[in-house]
Amino acid sequence: MEPNLRASFPNVFFILLASLTSLLTAGSCIAQQRIVANLPDAPTAKQQPNEGQSKPNTDSKKPALAIVSRRSFFFPDLAHTDKPLTGGQKFLLATDQSIAPSALIVVAMTAGINQARDSWPGYGQGWEAYGKRYGATLALNASTDMFGTFLIPSALHHDPRYFVLAHGSVSQKIGHALKSLVVTRTDAGGQAFNVGGVLGPLGAQGLANTYLPDAERSAGQTFERFGIQIAVIAGGNIAKEFWPAIFKTLRIGKIVPSAKPDPSRAGNP
Numbered sequence: 001m002e003p004n005l006r007a008s009f010p011n012v013f014f015i016l017l018a019s020l021t022s023l024l025t026a027g028s029c030i031a032q033q034r035i036v037a038n039l040p041d042a043p044t045a046k047q048q049p050n051e052g053q054s055k056p057n058t059d060s061k062k063p064a065l066a067i068v069s070r071r072s073f074f075f076p077d078l079a080h081t082d083k084p085l086t087g088g089q090k091f092l093l094a095t096d097q098s099i100a101p102s103a104l105i106v107v108a109m110t111a112g113i114n115q116a117r118d119s120w121p122g123y124g125q126g127w128e129a130y131g132k133r134y135g136a137t138l139a140l141n142a143s144t145d146m147f148g149t150f151l152i153p154s155a156l157h158h159d160p161r162y163f164v165l166a167h168g169s170v171s172q173k174i175g176h177a178l179k180s181l182v183v184t185r186t187d188a189g190g191q192a193f194n195v196g197g198v199l200g201p202l203g204a205q206g207l208a209n210t211y212l213p214d215a216e217r218s219a220g221q222t223f224e225r226f227g228i229q230i231a232v233i234a235g236g237n238i239a240k241e242f243w244p245a246i247f248k249t250l251r252i253g254k255i256v257p258s259a260k261p262d263p264s265r266a267g268n269p
């Protein structure tokens with residue numbers, strides 16, 4: 001790839017990400033009022049103040065997260081139960097994520113963009129080259145899911161699922177989506193640094209150096225791909241925050257499971 005094309009790729013990608021965010025913002029404001037505003041507030045425990053203590057401020061409420069009413073076919077990692085996952089369930093979730101429609105669409109688009117920009121030039125051009133790029137991207141995503149959803153979360157007892165923000169403005173939902181890149185929940189319901197979300201993609205990029213063309217195996221290329229993948233994951237988190245509005249805008253809202261607040265996990269990221 002020419003140096004100017006390589007330098008401009010991150011800028012083009014983030015412009016596309018910003019455009020996606022703008023479209024989600026425009027298409028979700030009205031839908032949010034119809035979908036999310038109807039969700040009840042998460043109940044808060046009432047505490048009686050002891051003598052000599054001031055009455056707690058009941059106006060400040062922790063943000064409530066939400067669980068979907070049934071398993072999502074398009075986004076398998078959306079939480080549909082508040083029960084922690086076993087190691088076997090995390091493995092199945094990683095497998096489902098790798099072959100989910102959302103993942104296959106992203107793989108096809110990524111391979112097409114790489115083909116058009118002649119990224120990974122060692123693969124050449126033509127349909128055969130596109131197939132190689134598609135296969136390499138599919139393997140990269142699958143290894144990311146295996147590291148970031150199964151192996152690391154199982155070892156550290158982290159919860160790899162995504163819990164959407166039940167109530168909040170557009171900016172709050174975007175902030176929650178970005179925060180989820182570095183903060184995750186534990187199986188016990190606490191908070192922790194998202195080791196799987198960071199080391200999973202990085203480990204997958206390192207593994208990709210065993211099958212990508214030789215020119216793509218340097219440390220610089222590895223970390224460049226890692227940065228782009230983190231940006232793609234951030235865009236995916238934003239899409240999950242606005243998924244009801246997206247599906248209803250596309251007139252396929254009947255297949256979208258409804259969301260409800262998860263009181264037991266209110267206040268967690």
